[in-house]
Amino acid sequence: MCGIVGYVGQRPVIDVLLGGLKRLEYRGYDSAGVAFFQDDLIEIRKSEGKLANVEKLMNGSRNSYPDARCGIGHTRWATHGKPTTQNAHPHRTGHVVLVHNGIIENYQEIKRDLISRGHKPQSETDSELFGFLVLEEMENGLGLFEAVRKSFSLLEGQCSVVVMSEREPGTVVGVRNGSPLVAGLDPNGGAILASDAQPILEYTNEVFFLENGDIALCSQGGIQFFDLKTGKKLNREKTKLDWSVDKIDKQGFDHYMLKEIYEQPAALVDTLNGILDRIKTDPFPLAAQPGVKLLDQAKEIIFVACGTSWHAALVGKYWIERLARIPVNVELASEFRYRDPVLNPGALVVGLSQSGETADTLAVIREVKAKGIPTLGITNVRGSTLSREANSVFYTSAGPEIGVAATKTFSTQMLVLLLWAGYLGLKKSNLEELFHDIVKLPHQIEDALSESNGMVAAIKDAARGLQKAKGFFFIGRGFSFPIALEGALKLKEIAYVHAEGYAAGELKHGPIAMIDQDMVVVVLAPQDSWRDKTVSNLQEVKARGAKILAVGGGLDQNLKELSDFWIPLAPSTEALLPFVMTTVVQLLSYELAVLKGTDIDKPRNLAKSVTVE
Ligand code: M6R
Numbered sequence: 001m002c003g004i005v006g007y008v009g010q011r012p013v014i015d016v017l018l019g020g021l022k023r024l025e026y027r028g029y030d031s032a033g034v035a036f037f038q039d040d041l042i043e044i045r046k047s048e049g050k051l052a053n054v055e056k057l058m059n060g061s062r063n064s065y066p067d068a069r070c071g072i073g074h075t076r077w078a079t080h081g082k083p084t085t086q087n088a089h090p091h092r093t094g095h096v097v098l099v100h101n102g103i104i105e106n107y108q109e110i111k112r113d114l115i116s117r118g119h120k121p122q123s124e125t126d127s128e129l130f131g132f133l134v135l136e137e138m139e140n141g142l143g144l145f146e147a148v149r150k151s152f153s154l155l156e157g158q159c160s161v162v163v164m165s166e167r168e169p170g171t172v173v174g175v176r177n178g179s180p181l182v183a184g185l186d187p188n189g190g191a192i193l194a195s196d197a198q199p200i201l202e203y204t205n206e207v208f209f210l211e212n213g214d215i216a217l218c219s220q221g222g223i224q225f226f227d228l229k230t231g232k233k234l235n236r237e238k239t240k241l242d243w244s245v246d247k248i249d250k251q252g253f254d255h256y257m258l259k260e261i262y263e264q265p266a267a268l269v270d271t272l273n274g275i276l277d278r279i280k281t282d283p284f285p286l287a288a289q290p291g292v293k294l295l296d297q298a299k300e301i302i303f304v305a306c307g308t309s310w311h312a313a314l315v316g317k318y319w320i321e322r323l324a325r326i327p328v329n330v331e332l333a334s335e336f337r338y339r340d341p342v343l344n345p346g347a348l349v350v351g352l353s354q355s356g357e358t359a360d361t362l363a364v365i366r367e368v369k370a371k372g373i374p375t376l377g378i379t380n381v382r383g384s385t386l387s388r389e390a391n392s393v394f395y396t397s398a399g400p401e402i403g404v405a406a407t408k409t410f411s412t413q414m415l416v417l418l419l420w421a422g423y424l425g426l427k428k429s430n431l432e433e434l435f436h437d438i439v440k441l442p443h444q445i446e447d448a449l450s451e452s453n454g455m456v457a458a459i460k461d462a463a464r465g466l467q468k469a470k471g472f473f474f475i476g477r478g479f480s481f482p483i484a485l486e487g488a489l490k491l492k493e494i495a496y497v498h499a500e501g502y503a504a505g506e507l508k509h510g511p512i513a514m515i516d517q518d519m520v521v522v523v524l525a526p527q528d529s530w531r532d533k534t535v536s537n538l539q540e541v542k543a544r545g546a547k548i549l550a551v552g553g554g555l556d557q558n559l560k561e562l563s564d565f566w567i568p569l570a571p572s573t574e575a576l577l578p579f580v581m582t583t584v585v586q587l588l589s590y591e592l593a594v595l596k597g598t599d600i601d602k603p604r605n606l607a608k609s610v611t612v613e
Contacts, residue, residue, distance in 0.1 A: 001077045001265050001442045002089070002101040003027040004181070005199050006162040006172040008070040008218050009190020013037075015062040016192065017073035020199030021051050026266045027101075027195060028077025030278070031088035034058075035097045036071030040169045042097050046088040051075055069190075069220075070170050072162050074099035077269050079439055080107065081124025083278060091123060093131030095166035096138065100127035101195060102159025102179035103443060110154065130161060144168045145217050148175060149228060152215075158447050162193055172218040175228060176210040178447055183208040183216055183223055191216075191223035197241060197252070206238045212452045255600045257403035257494065261586050262449055265442040267408040268579075270397035271415050272439070286423050291392035294374050295420060299346030301326060304333040304364040308406040308489060309352040309413060314482035315578050316417030323425030323434075333360035343373050350376045354401065354409035356384025365390050378416055380409045403601045405494050407586050410486065411579055415441070418575060437573045448570055448580050454554075455567060459584060462549050462565035463591035469520045469547065472499040474585065475507060476524035477534050479578045484524055487585030494603050495593035504537040517545040522588070526569055526577045527553035538562055551584050 003024025007016040017034045025032075032054045033046025043065075047053035058064045074089035080103070081087040089099040104110065107126035110133070114121065119132045133154060137147035144165045152161070158178020164171065174181055174193040183193050184200035184207045192200050193216060197207050208225070210216060214236070215228045225234040241252060253259035272278070277287040286292050301320060303313035310332055317328040331341075333351070337360060343349075351365045356379035366389060369375045377390035380398050387393040396412035415438075422434045448455055466472075472491055474484035485501030492499050502511060504523070515521070521541045525534040531552070542548055542562060550563035553571065560566045567588075572580050593600050 001027050001269055001446055002099075003075040003195045004072070004099050004101050004160060004162050004193070005074075005195075006072040006099075006174055006193040006218065007186075007190065008170055008172050008220060009186040009192070010069065010188040010220075011186065011190075012063060012066050013068045013071040014058055014065050017071050018051065018055060018058070018062050019202065020192070020194055021073045021075050023198040024195055025051055025075050028075055028269055030076045030078045030083030031085065032073070032075040033088045033090050034071055034073040035090035035092075035164065036065060036068040037164070037169050038065060038068055040166060042092070042095075042164060042166055044090055044092060044097065046085060046090065048083055048085045048088060070164070070172065072097070072099050072164055072172065077442065078278065079103055079443065080126045087123045087125050089127060091125065091128040091131050093128065094135045096131045096135045096163065097165070098127070098131050098134070098161055098163040100130060100159060100161045103157045103440065104129065104155050104159060105157035106155070130155065131163075134163060134165075138165065138167060144171055145173050145215070146231075148173045149215055149226075149231060152177070152228060160195070170219055174210070174216045174218065176214050177212050177228070178450070179443075180446075180450060181210045181216075183210060183218070185222055190220050191218040193218060201241065205241045207241060208236045208238055210236070254594075255403065255590075257405050257407060257600050258590055260401055260403050260407045261583065261590065263399065264408045264411045264583065265446040265449075267396075267398040267412050268415055268442040268445065270399065271412040272442070274395055274397045275416060275419050286419065289392070289394070291376050291394050294348055294376050294392055295424065297346070297374070298326065298348035300344060300348070301328045302343075302347055302349045303328065303330045303352055304336050304349060304361055305330070305352040306333050306358050306360055308410050308486060309354060309358075309361075311482045311486040311489070312410055312413035312417065313350075313352050314485070315414050315479055316421070318479050318482075319418050319421035319575070320424065323421040323431065326424060333358070333364050337364045337367060343368060343371065348374050348376060350378060351386050351390055352378045352413060353386050354380045354396070354398070354406055354413065356381045356386035362386060362389065378413060380412065404603055404606050405490060405589075405600075411445075411582055414578060414582070434575060437576060441576055441579060444570070444572060444576060445579055445583060448583055453570065455569065455584065456587065458565075458567045459587045460591050462567060463588060463595060465565055466520050466547065466549065467592060467595045470498070470518040471514070472497060472520045472522060473507070473511065473541075474499060474501045474522045474524065475504040475534070475537060477504045477530035478528060480524035480526065480528075480530065480534070480581060483578055483581045483585060484522070486582065487522060487524075487589065490585060490589035491592060493606065494589055494600050495596050495598055496604070497592060497596070504534045507537060508540060512541065512544065515541050515544040515546045517547065519546050520549055521546045522549045522585075523551065523563070524581055525550060525552045525556075525559055526572075526581060527556065528574045528577055531556075535559060535562070551581060
């Protein structure tokens with residue numbers, strides 16, 4: 001997940017690029033860079049670390065190249081290659097300079113071909129390779145626009161690029177295919193491209209949301225859109241962003257909850273940056289922090305938590321036991337504290353709480369700490385009571401969560417636990433691959449949430465079709481079981497609809513008696529090792545008349561045919577499926593709540609942090 005800006009117009013470009021990148025820095029800040037035309041040549045300034053480092057390279061001033069009027073910029077979240085200056089964007093290949101957001105899946109194949117044709121890529125990135133493809137096409141006589149169009153057809157995966165060439169000063173070409181790209185016309189003349197609307201709003205509130213397969217040609221004269229495959233000109237409608245102060249706060253979303261669901265990719269990026277030491281070589285170690293020592297010593301882990309945090313801990317149990325073979329117990333804090341539990345030597349008690357202020361969780365931490373048992377906290381709030389009272393703490397970095405429903409804090413809690421599982425498991429087995437996958441997670445969630453992906457539209461359809469249902473069961477096995485619990489909790493909490501989460505195999509031990517045609521069963525059956533068993537449970541409730549909303553792998557035709565409503569998931573490795581499914585159950589509850597007209601951000605009877613027992 002990276003941030004892109006491109007501009008050509010009448011304004012000093014350095015100011016536009018640095019100002020725009022500042023607003024996009026939430027998308028990644030491993031490294032950053034800008035490229036701009038000085039006369040007919042392109043200059044590049046880039047650096048590892050935050051954007052401020054690039055600002056320093058511009059003689060400390062955004063006005064240092066006042067005559068430059070055309071350029072591109074980038075702020076990076078590294079997926080291929082370490083966050084170094086060499087891997088930072090923009091990348092130059094001869095006279096071609098580009099920035100890229102997303103993943104080129106067939107980069108190894110492309111790299112092999114390029115090397116066999118005598119090219120020498122300088123960085124470890126997949127992005128740089130695209131420049132060679134464009135260069136070759138230009139050397140064969142194509143103009144920049146056609147060269148980008150043709151070269152892009154060789155790429156597999158979801159990404160966006162913005163490209164310039166010294167052969168065509170004053171032209172910026174952008175392509176969207178998966179990763180977002182938005183465009184706007186500068187009222188002073190020229191055009192701007194960016195990964196979201198925020199950098200553009202500074203100049204105009206009328207924007208064009210590029211669709212997948214769009215290619216945009218920007219010049220001093222404005223912007224034109226074309227179909228990437230056919231090259232035919234397209235008419236793209238402007239969207240007027242009429243944002244009130246309140247909406248600016250919610251960044252255009254109708255509710256904080258929705259905004260926070262969409263902030264998950266950025267929250268995952270920030271949490272990864274906080275926990276992993278990504279400067280070191282793969283597989284990335286956990287960043288040195290006192291909590292790591294406590295983890296290393298644990299012979300058994302006991303999680304105590306409430307509500308959504310308890311669900312995150314349940315997912316963590318599956319991961320830690322599976323990957324690290326350390327026994328894990330997950331306890332409801334309100335029960336554990338009064339149960340007089342047995343605490344074995346070597347046990348580590350972990351309080352999991354986004355607010356760090358939940359009374360029951362804190363009470364457990366205090367009590368076990370007084371007994372000399374080591375305690376760890378995982379919280380989103382620096383300085384919270386949990387962070388101060390536990391022996392040590394790990395932070396999620398989800399940023400402020402205003403909606404009472406926990407969304408991005410849940411995903412980031414799961415991420416911390418997956419990193420723990422990977423870290424602890426690495427000592428025992430070869431888990432490098434897992435860390436490579438985790439680094440791609442924010443990007444994967446961003447794709448899943450993008451309107452063009454199909455998942456969001458399917459969820460909206462399902463919500464419309466199911467808004468009158470009298471009750472819901474959410475069922476799943478393995479990692480999907482805690483996600484089923486979370487789905488049911490969300491639906492109760494914000495839509496006030498009765499819902500229960502169940503382990504799929506448990507339905508026939510009682511609750512199946514409730515199934516009839518007014519009951520909806522949400523079946524979480526992604527392509528994992530539990531899929532077939534869950535589908536058998538689906539058949540049992542379907543035979544009794546339940547309406548089925550199935551969530552599964554996009555190519556799972558059998559599952560689709562068994563369902564009344566179908567939500568396809570993009571392909572994902574098994575470890576990352578809980579994150580993708582989480583977005584489904586969050587959005588489903590949200591859409592049902594919108595249709596019911598409830599107070600989504602402040603559901604009745606609830607508070608964001610529960611400081612009483
Ligand atoms: O702050 P905590 O994570 O300790 O809060 C625990 C629960 O109160 C919380 O997760 C609650 O269940 C959420 N509002 C659910 O969305």
